[in-house]
Amino acid sequence: MGKLGRFACIFVPMALTIASLVCLVLVFSGQLNKDMKLQRDLYFFKADTSDFIDNPDAVKVLNDVNIDNNLLQALQGAAQNAKLKDFYTVGLWNYCEGDQDKDGKETITFCSPRKANFWFNPVDVWDLDNGTSAKLFEGNVQKSLDAYHKVAGWMFSAYVIAIILTAVEFVVGLCAIFSRWGSLVTTIVSSAQTVFVFAAAITSTVIYGSLAGVFETALKPFNIQASLGKQMLSVVWLAVAFSTASGFFWLISICCCSGKSPHKKVSVEKTPYTYERVASPYLGASAGGAGTHPGHQLGNMPSPAHGTSGSAYEPFRHERV
Template identity: 40%
Template sequence: MGKGGRIVCIFTPYVLTIASLICIIMVGLGCTKASSNTLNDLYFFRANMTNITADGSSTESTISSVVSELSGVSDGDLSSALEEIEKEYNIEDFYSIGLWGYCEGSLDNNKINTTNCSTPVAEFWFNPLSVWNLEESGLENALSSDVKKTLKTYHAVSKWMFIAYIIAFVATIVELVVGVFAICSRWGSCVTSLVSAVAFVFTAAASVTSTALFAVLKGVFKTELEKYGITGSMGKNIYVATWLAVAFALGACLFWVFSSCCCSGRSPYNHRNRTPRGGVMAEKTPYTYEALGPYGQHQPSNPAFQSTSYPPPPPTHGNQTTGRTNAYEPFRHV
């Protein structure tokens, strides 16, 4: 196929690898810039706090309905805690959770207005006790054991999720670098296939972890926190991006394996048996005889090297007759 065909063969997995890398970058850029509506729409989970307000009738009914379920907290204490969170600590209407941090803002007629995003932090996890100042307001004791247990699980799993995304990102970059050497030979494709397999495994693992983790968190919000006026929802765009990264990584891995088995970079013509420059190699016909000279010497097949003169005859001995000519020209089996 040659080098040109080799380049065409690895073009598809290389493009798929680039597409996977772009999707992973989009996941990492989610909730990192308050002024970008595109990046603000890339979130794993969003907590809606608009129903927590001391002035609303819905909150008053919510307080009275959950007071009987809270051990050690009276109606006045819980109401004061909610008012303290809302007024003194200025709880925002929503909090969007990304890979590196979170963004917060207000909702005006269902129109999202992001006002601030946290500083990106490695192994980030959203801690509502500190972000919403629940510890200082004394509302932490009102949370059920299931909510606290879920937060601990979320804290542990979010660290693994972050590490998986970072490994997938680094492996994908290494795949692009090593993929350049795949143009030279199928050995290069073999090494690139191994790297692409690592990138695919960690991209898939990170995507599965994030989807399952925040699905569980959404269920906990629905069963445990909706009675406080706090609701949660999963994002859409970031999950589309992360699962597209998985699909592109899988396709790239399969095509790299295909290029390591096929699409050789060698020329289909064998150059080892080429004749010297300027010469033409004539293939002899089988079951034929090669003519020899008058005294049994090999005759060159190229007319340019033929000569009209022959070497002197061998010496005669005894009664051999000089000047004898053979009746037939000798031949030799080829």
Template identity: 40%
Template sequence: MSLGRIVCIAFPYAVTVGALVSLIFVGIGSTNSKSSTDNDLYFFRADLSNLTISGTSLLSAAESALSDLTSRSDADSALESALTDAVGKSNIRDFYDIGLWGYCSGNKTSDGKYVVDYCTKPKAEYAFDPVEVWGLNSSSADSAIDDILPTSLKDALSTYKAVSKWMFIAYIIAFAATALELIVGIFAICSRMGSFITSLISGVAFLFTAAASITATALFAVYTGVFNSDLKQYDIHGSMGKNIFVATWFATAFAFAGIFFWLMSSCCCAARSPYHGNHRRNRVMAEKAPYTYERVSTPYGNSPYIGGSAPAPAPVDPYTQHHNVPMQPYRSDAYEPFRHV
């Protein structure tokens, strides 16, 4: 492991962390009524604070419904009748914020602030149903729930319920793949193969993050348009959230950057081995070749020819002694004896 390798991995690791944090912001939206951060993260807001029924405001409609329930028979539509009845029973809040796991509701203050005081328990594959949440299906004036909403809004709501399940699954897979990318990315510090494997995982994370972001944006854009078109006469207004879409598209951008930089780290910045560069050269210089020789000490260390004070006794060799072969004196100009290593 080298410092260059660590620096090379630091950037893709950082953008992966950014993608994971952005996905966490998407997931916590509209889940905690006591958190101002969570309350600012929503896909869609239905504002009913200015709800008007038959030319009356929300308050006057409630008073009218409580004082004279027969007035609902004069409603222009089944939806108007259901809204009048729901207002009379105080089933409708000023606004509703829709998140990934549920919705939050609350009241709108006189200065225009939205104060959340209730959030549902997180639920997988959640889809907001205004008929159920607003209590429109409790109206005795309507024989069939399907007749409450206009046809276009009912179709948009059905599409939203179906697509929201896929959107939820895509976000869960994107979150899991991004978390796995961070875990495997630790091993990328040691090798380029680790970077390559991490880049494959980052590809999966980007695919599902982008798919979830595109789905959420398109889904709620269409839903908002139909919602405002069909409920405009009641002064019910729908709007898309800002912060949660910023978070989801930041996650997409980070995920895309992760693919690019993980691939870059798998092609360069190899971890330095002990046999690389100067380390290898130094090691080769210090090693001995397999057939080198070194000088051995002479048995005639005390010979006068080499500075000794007295001649050393000649070694007795059984072979030369037996054949009366005289031992030659040591010559300083002869070749030095060597030994094989």
């Protein structure tokens, strides 16, 4: 029952580790396959340009709003050259773009190649690189883009390290079934994994939240909407929850369920050549300390087999066990 109890104690953190690994795999798979709905729905950031006003005469409708004419002209040029699609979704490795029909159904038509340390640059993606590109995004928008560009590398590395440590945690956790030392090592790996998962989650939430906020503010006059991918962030924070819980249970497994049977029999044998008290043939049962018959008299006791002289007798016998 000791090994069985140990296995039951390890099962919970092991299951939580697997759940965290599955969540991280889903994060890595977002936007990698345009033909799978699950991967299409997993994105950090989305820009909806389907309602963009590409008619220069329509600018008059927005006279009450402070509009950046350089950015408006660049976006209109991209729309006229078919460089501006209806929507863009951003994942960890790449982005995808597509069209939207009259019923609002979205169809992804292209996904960019996978790239480490990827970041979504609207100037390049929307082909806005013209003579005024340096002035297209100013103020908070440009600051957010610069911060996003700088942090994207760290964020990608954090996710890579997190998924590697999760896999290592699962492998090392198998050793914890047989030893508390295995639980200790697994707890250390799990703690490091939780730190990187949490760091990656908080970084992606803050940076993409800030990016969506400034895009929504700066591009809303052009009917371009920006939003966070709730499903992707839900998966990310589920990974954090599973990682934290697994680390807690790995820590408990150090102190509980040793794997040894609590009912193991311990036999104690007598050492050879020990002395035991025997009844005296001369003093009777009461003097010898043995529970013999009370009517046993001294005169009825048999004489020693090897004979004695005088009153000599041996009160202890030498017994081999």
